[in-house]
Amino acid sequence: MSQTPKRAAVYCRLSYAPDGSVEKVERQEADCRELAARLGWEISESHVFVDNSRSAWQRKRKRPGWDSLLKAVEADDIDGIVVYHGDRMIRQPFDLERMISLAEGKGLRISSPSGTRDLDSADDRFILRIEAAQACRASDDTSRRVSRGVKGRVEKGLPPTAGGKRPYGWGVQIGSKVKVDPETGKEKRVPVFDMTLPVAEEIRFTQRAIERQLAGMNHGAVVRWLNESGSRTTEGNPWTTKSWRNVVLRPRVAGLIEHGGKLHKAAWDGAVSVEVWAAIKALYAASAAESPYCGRERVHLLTGVAECFQCHPAPRGGKCGSPKCKGPHQAVRSKPSGGRNRKTSRIYYCPSCRGVGRNMALLDAYIDGRVLRLLSSEDFLRELRKAMAPEGGDASSLLTEITALEKRREQEKARLESLADHPDVDGSLVVLAIASFDRKIVALRARLAVPAKLNRLTKLVGIGREDWLARPIDVRSAVVKDLFRVVILPTELRGPGFDTSSVRLERRPL
Incomplete structure (x- = not known):
């Protein structure tokens, strides 16, 4: 007969504790200690x-406590295990086989309220294998029911799971319910929201902010505008670049839900169209590719835009003496000019060699003038029109075709509504016809689509200096980067004035 364990371990597990509560595992431990006594x-x-x-059922899960328990068994540090119930420890047969393999010949005993098992006993191992198979089958049944429930919600256009925080733009309170506070145990009344109903003011903020981003406004500037306009997250906090990015990149904003890697039509209308949502996603993707770290909110026109004529950035580093070098060069930063009589002025400088520096106000004014002159040029306007010409046809014919398709689609919708209750008409055929119109319209719009750069430049053609300076600094900086590569060269000019030959502007192709 096996000896009474002198070094028994206790194992407790709770499958789901979204609030991090440890109350139930503490109760399991107390019951295990009482059983051991x-x-x-x-x-x-x-x-x-x-x-x-x-x-304990998911195969790819991580259970640090379970892994530590197996190490203790393998090292022969324990001679018994007390568990609240067998399925708290094992819900997959392979976990049991692993335990049996490590405990072979060690006389390890497992005890729970349902009985005590000796892993060296063939009969006890047989019983444990049956119990593990039953626990696994119960988990499989639960998983199947949950999966079917999720599928049913998705088919209705609802999120895969109910509950959670109210999403920005949706959620009208329709009642309240009583909830128990996990920390105090006290009951409190919390609101109940219908997550399919839009919140009009939040929808307007979403639409206006996305419009600003697509027009060229910097991500950080949009967040600042939201906060200054009085918009807040659903928890009442000021917006951050991360929280706003999470809102606009979610399928919900376009009236979609994602499940199993596929997008499905949601039960609510989107704040923006699917095409606009695709455009804002593409904008973020392009920004991430061009600038892996978005940095702080822009304050100056040319920081991170203008380049030193000779220094290369890390990891390449070093200097080049060739004016024809097209490789990436060190971007300039800004700092105060210094000096008793220049307390408010700033300069652009190269942080690598510190050998070039230009007065910020004078260089900004020069660049502004060159940009405005180019935007007012007839040659540039022709170049822009050529770059924006859609593939496979001119814009006017494509727009005419889109307009005609949209008109026919609306006629089919009206026809569907009038025949909805007619017993001899198959409404699914009309629905399929409408879907075919949608596909054609999306394809034509894709041919009309232009890069965000061209869209930004089109809105600024012929702009005057006053209107240009009234634009957000990040928009002006993006336009400078769209049009020119700005390279700062050495200068021999000393004293007041600006040496235009000390700056090289290289036109970028549209």
Whole structure:
């Protein structure tokens, strides 16, 4: 007969604790200690293992407590395990086989309220294998029911899971319910929201902010505008670049839900069209590719835009003496000019060699003038029109075709509504016809689509100096980068004035 364990371990596990509550695993530990006391087992205080909010059924899950328990078994540090219930420890047969393999010949005993098992006993191993198979089958049944429920919600155009925080733009309160505070145990009344109903003011903020971004406004500037306009997150916090990015990149904003890697039509109308949502996603993707780190909100026109004539940035580093070098060069930064009589002036400088520096106000004014002159040029206007010409046809014919398709689509919709209750008409045929119109319209709009750069430049053609300076600094900086590569060269000019030959502007292709 096996000896009474003198170094028993305790294992506790709770599958789901979204609020991080440890109350239930603590209750399991107390029950395990009470059982060990009745059996006369001695608990090893250094071998109490807890997995809170951890699944034992998912094959790819991580259970730190379980892994530590197996190490203790392999090292022969324990001679018994007390568990609240067998399925708290094992819900997959392969976990049991792993335990049996590590405990072979060690006389390890497992105890729970349902009984005590000796892993060296063939009969007990047989019973444990049956219990593990039953636990796995129960988990499979639960998973199947949950998956079917999720599929049913998606088919209705609802999110895969209910509850959670109210999404920005949607969620009208339709009642309240009583909820128990996990920390205090007290009941409190919380609002209940219908997540398919739009919040008009938040929808307007979303639409206006996305319009600004597509027009060329910097991500950080849009966030600042939202905060200054009085918009707040659903939790009442000021917007950050991360929280706003999360809102506009979610399929919900376009009236879609994502499940299983596919997009489905949602039960609510989007704040923007699918095409606009695709454009804003493409804008973020392009920004991430061009600038892996977006940096702080822009303050000056040419920081990060103008380049030193000779220094290369890390990791390449070093200097080049060739004026024809097309490789990436060190971008300039800004700092105060310094000096008793220049307390408010600033300069652009190269942080690598510190050998070039230009007065910020004078260089900005020169660049502004060159940009305005180009935007007012007839040659540039012709170049822009050529760059924007759609593939496979001119813009006017494509727009005419889109307009005609949209008109026919509306006629089909009206026809569907009038025949909805007619017993001899198959409404699904009309629905399919409308879907075919949508596909054709999306394809034509894609041929009309232009890069964000061209869209930004088109709105600024012929702009005057006063209107130009009234534009946000990040928009002006983006336009400078769209049009020119700005290279700062050495200068021998000393004293007041600006040496235009000390700046090289290279036109970028549209």
